Amino acid sequence: IARNPAEPEFYQAVHEVVESLAPFIIENPVLMKNKILERMAEPERVIMFRVPWLDDRGEVQINRGFRVQMNSAIGPYKGGIRFHASVNLGILKFLAFEQVLKNSLTSLPMGGGKGGSDFNPKGKSDNEVMKFCQSFMTELQRHIGPNTDVPAGDIGVGGREVAYMYGQYKRLRNEFTGTLTGKGLDFGGSPLRPEATGYGTVYFAKEMLQTRNESFKGKTVAVSGSGNVAQYAVEKVLEMGGKVVTLSDSNGSIYDPEGITKEKLEYVMVLKNAIRGRIKEYAEKYPSAEFWENERPWKAKCDVALPCATQNELNGDDALKLVENGCICVAEGANMPSTPEAVKVFLERKILFGPGKAANAGGVAVSGLEMSQNSMRLQWTAQEVDEKLQSIMKNIHDACVKNGKSADGFVNYVNGANISGFTKVANAMLAQGLV
Ligand code: NDP
Numbered sequence: 153i154a155r156n157p158a159e160p161e162f163y164q165a166v167h168e169v170v171e172s173l174a175p176f177i178i179e180n181p182v183l184m185k186n187k188i189l190e191r192m193a194e195p196e197r198v199i200m201f202r203v204p205w206l207d208d209r210g211e212v213q214i215n216r217g218f219r220v221q222m223n224s225a226i227g228p229y230k231g232g233i234r235f236h237a238s239v240n241l242g243i244l245k246f247l248a249f250e251q252v253l254k255n256s257l258t259s260l261p262m263g264g265g266k267g268g269s270d271f272n273p274k275g276k277s278d279n280e281v282m283k284f285c286q287s288f289m290t291e292l293q294r295h296i297g298p299n300t301d302v303p304a305g306d307i308g309v310g311g312r313e314v315a316y317m318y319g320q321y322k323r324l325r326n327e328f329t330g331t332l333t334g335k336g337l338d339f340g341g342s343p344l345r346p347e348a349t350g351y352g353t354v355y356f357a358k359e360m361l362q363t364r365n366e367s368f369k370g371k372t373v374a375v376s377g378s379g380n381v382a383q384y385a386v387e388k389v390l391e392m393g394g395k396v397v398t399l400s401d402s403n404g405s406i407y408d409p410e411g412i413t414k415e416k417l418e419y420v421m422v423l424k425n426a427i428r429g430r431i432k433e434y435a436e437k438y439p440s441a442e443f444w445e446n447e448r449p450w451k452a453k454c455d456v457a458l459p460c461a462t463q464n465e466l467n468g469d470d471a472l473k474l475v476e477n478g479c480i481c482v483a484e485g486a487n488m489p490s491t492p493e494a495v496k497v498f499l500e501r502k503i504l505f506g507p508g509k510a511a512n513a514g515g516v517a518v519s520g521l522e523m524s525q526n527s528m529r530l531q532w533t534a535q536e537v538d539e540k541l542q543s544i545m546k547n548i549h550d551a552c553v554k555n556g557k558s559a560d561g562f563v564n565y566v567n568g569a570n571i572s573g574f575t576k577v578a579n580a581m582l583a584q585g586l587v
Contacts, residue, residue: 247487
């Protein structure tokens, strides 16, 4: 803490991993001697920069930009860019730290990084978003590249923002390479990248449910968030025969006991992606739904919960409520949405709990596939990518089971994910010496 003051999320993420890996590291003195975990908790490089831009009124605006290049032991730095008013160095360090283990879990050759800005895209015109993205990339471009660091989207950064950033990158560097992922299909993007995190989370949950001879069929599912990850998680749950009853945003949650049908989901996609409205409007359009102002969705009775909004959005009380209401499975679409108290409840009550670094790895996995397609200068079909995604999620699940199963048969997916992700990076770091 003394070394990283005012970075509570980073401290929380590292603490969880240290706690979970401690027995494993004690058994492997070479890891202790070489201080592998301590080295992993120190970014290889942090870039912080000024992002000046002109708003539509002609006024000068200044934001702060970041890129945390955390670990390149197994591949180029890889991880999303977040635009949100809450972004600070500690949040990006936590995300970058998690990303290292997550990327290793995918079994693709990707190191870990994360970046972003405290720029708030809400209420900004297209023109303002473009100007901001161009200014942000004007500095970032000198630090990234297809073999160095390959950013992608995250909260507040979707297809529109990636396209603006890519346009500016290409203009400044005069090269058409796969330096960003999540690009449009017409200029190097991979089919299924927008869907990948949400779909992957549901594939992971499906694998977890299968270990208890359960499936999504007939299950009631609570989803939080209403952005990219949430939308495609809902789509896949519906395909698998589940009923989704909640969504949320930073103003509150909607509860629709009749279920969010395919048609209602289409409305949400237009509302959130084109109109950029609030989830509250769902309850105004569909009388079957209630709006819970400033509340999270976790009091809704459900069998499966998929937190897909943001960090620390599900606390110990929420976790207890979920379990008491009969929830048997939680898979994290978001990064670190469950607080340590919530994770403790899930593990003590022995429900199926898939931590984000495993459950939401589908997004970065398909980003890795986008990098491969760009290098080969070809594009796979959606079906090919989906098959690869399903197989990657199954492999991640199986690795978690292998490393997380205890004597009584209970699978601690937190330990499983941490050990599986850590081992490959640690071995690479050991082999590469003190760098
Ligand atoms: P989006 O920006 O598309 O959506 C984010 C959603 O979360 C919105 O509904 C937003 O509501 C809500 N949200 C954001 N911040 C808060 C907050 N402080 N309190 C309550 N709600 C909030 O982002 P994504 O769907 O891409 O990302 C969601 C999560 O998934 C993040 O944790 C991200 O790191 C993680 N993730 C994303 C991946 C991807 O491929 N996109 C890959 C792996 C993980 P509002 O509109 O009000 O801001």
